[in-house]
Amino acid sequence: MSVENLKYLLVGVLVFGYMLRKTMGYLNVKNPVPAIPDTLSEYLSEAKLQEAKAYQQENFRFRFIAGTFSFLFTFLFITQGWFGVLDAWVADFGFSPLIKSLVFFGIVFVGSDILSLPFDYYSTFVIEEKYGFNKTSIKTFFSDKIKGYVLSILVGGGLLMVFLWLIHRMGQDFWWQFWIVAAVFMVGINLFYTGLILPLFNKLTPLEDGELKQKIVQYAHSVGFPLENILVMDGSKRSAKANAFFSGFGKRKKVVLYDTLLEQHPPDELVAVLAHEVGHYKKKHIVWSMVLSVMQVGVMLYLLGQFIFSENMSLALGGNAWSAELNIIGFTMLFAPLSMVVGIGMNWLSRKNEFEADAFAKETFAGKPLAEALKTLSVKTLSTINPHPWYVFVNYSHPPLLERLEKLEN
Numbered sequence: 001m002s003v004e005n006l007k008y009l010l011v012g013v014l015v016f017g018y019m020l021r022k023t024m025g026y027l028n029v030k031n032p033v034p035a036i037p038d039t040l041s042e043y044l045s046e047a048k049l050q051e052a053k054a055y056q057q058e059n060f061r062f063r064f065i066a067g068t069f070s071f072l073f074t075f076l077f078i079t080q081g082w083f084g085v086l087d088a089w090v091a092d093f094g095f096s097p098l099i100k101s102l103v104f105f106g107i108v109f110v111g112s113d114i115l116s117l118p119f120d121y122y123s124t125f126v127i128e129e130k131y132g133f134n135k136t137s138i139k140t141f142f143s144d145k146i147k148g149y150v151l152s153i154l155v156g157g158g159l160l161m162v163f164l165w166l167i168h169r170m171g172q173d174f175w176w177q178f179w180i181v182a183a184v185f186m187v188g189i190n191l192f193y194t195g196l197i198l199p200l201f202n203k204l205t206p207l208e209d210g211e212l213k214q215k216i217v218q219y220a221h222s223v224g225f226p227l228e229n230i231l232v233m234d235g236s237k238r239s240a241k242a243n244a245f246f247s248g249f250g251k252r253k254k255v256v257l258y259d260t261l262l263e264q265h266p267p268d269e270l271v272a273v274l275a276h277e278v279g280h281y282k283k284k285h286i287v288w289s290m291v292l293s294v295m296q297v298g299v300m301l302y303l304l305g306q307f308i309f310s311e312n313m314s315l316a317l318g319g320n321a322w323s324a325e326l327n328i329i330g331f332t333m334l335f336a337p338l339s340m341v342v343g344i345g346m347n348w349l350s351r352k353n354e355f356e357a358d359a360f361a362k363e364t365f366a367g368k369p370l371a372e373a374l375k376t377l378s379v380k381t382l383s384t385i386n387p388h389p390w391y392v393f394v395n396y397s398h399p400p401l402l403e404r405l406e407k408l409e410n
């Protein structure tokens with residue numbers, strides 16, 4: 001493809017993605033709110049429903065502004081050839097090709113992080129604060145930023161270095177070599193996330209002995225689920241929103257419950273939430289989603305390998321010669337529509353898995369407490385009860401509340 005046409009294609013893909021996302025968001029926020037369904041009548045008041053609507057609208061406006069800002073910025077960078085200008089500027093320092101690529105990505109990373117900082121700040125300290133979700137102090141906010149930076153440099157930078165080194169040294173073969181590295185990394189993160197990374201940001205303490213622990217252990221035993229540890233995480237340090245998750249494979253499985261979840265739900269509901277999570281394991285969802293993610297990365301690397309060594313993409317982005325980093329940037333942008341299609345497929349699968357995990361919890365424990373837990377969670381987080389079907393199709397990894405309730409309560 002000619003340089004000129006590539007440039008048009010990049011702009012076209014960018015504009016298309018932006019318009020599609022904004023249209024979906026608009027349809028979703030404009031979807032009329034129905035009367036409160038019977039099943040939620042004890043949980044959801046008219047006032048709460050209006051509050052949820054206001055929260056949704058405020059978030060929509062915020063994402064519209066943030067997304068438009070980022071769109072315009074990228075648009076200018078492509079049409080004005082600024083990526084090429086930046087690359088030429090870095091090249092003037094006379095680094096080796098590997099270091100040049102690293103410095104380029106370092107600048108892009110820091111630059112985009114600085115630009116998004118005011119938006120993160122506003123979202124946390126203005127919107128979340130207004131609706132009572134924010135529990136983050138300014139100090140935690142910035143110390144999170146710094147820790148995030150250090151992790152990005154050590155982990156992200158290390159991976160990027162291996163990736164770029166393979167591209168510069170191994171030529172065409174880089175794609176499957178890095179694929180192996182990436183696969184090992186992805187499995188490793190899953191194994192060590194709770195043990196190594198999470199403690200940098202949160203305090204994890206073993207769940208105290210008592211009724212809840214007894215019930216959890218009893219349930220896990222009844223379905224033959226080996227549980228290494230039940231941990232409580234101080235999620236309340238940052239947000240009032242609650243969550244629970246598992247991590248690890250094989251015999252080293254840990255379950256993490258947010259302290260905010262423990263506060264809001266009686267033991268039966270908590271066991272039901274756990275039963276749902278156990279369902280994901282028992283139905284092999286975790287393993288399959290890992291396999292699919294690894295395959296996805298493989299396909300992406302293979303496609304990247306098909307054109308990373310051609311010069312035209314670098315020229316289309318304003319460079320004056322072949323440049324690995326410019327081609328990677330260009331590829332990431334061109335890959336966006338395909339990645340969206342893959343994302344829709346993954347979300348579809350994920351929604352199907354959620355129903356299966358719900359059914360597992362209903363079968364091995366009970367449906368009612370899970371339904372009640374979902375109602376409380378949904379009402380407390382001001383979630384919408386009437387998302388637009390197209391928005392759900394594209395963006396939802398979990399089925400809408402009412403659909404889940406229907407299956408759990410019947």
Ligand SMILES: [Zn+2]
Pocket residue numbers: 276277280354357
């Ligand atoms: Zn689930």
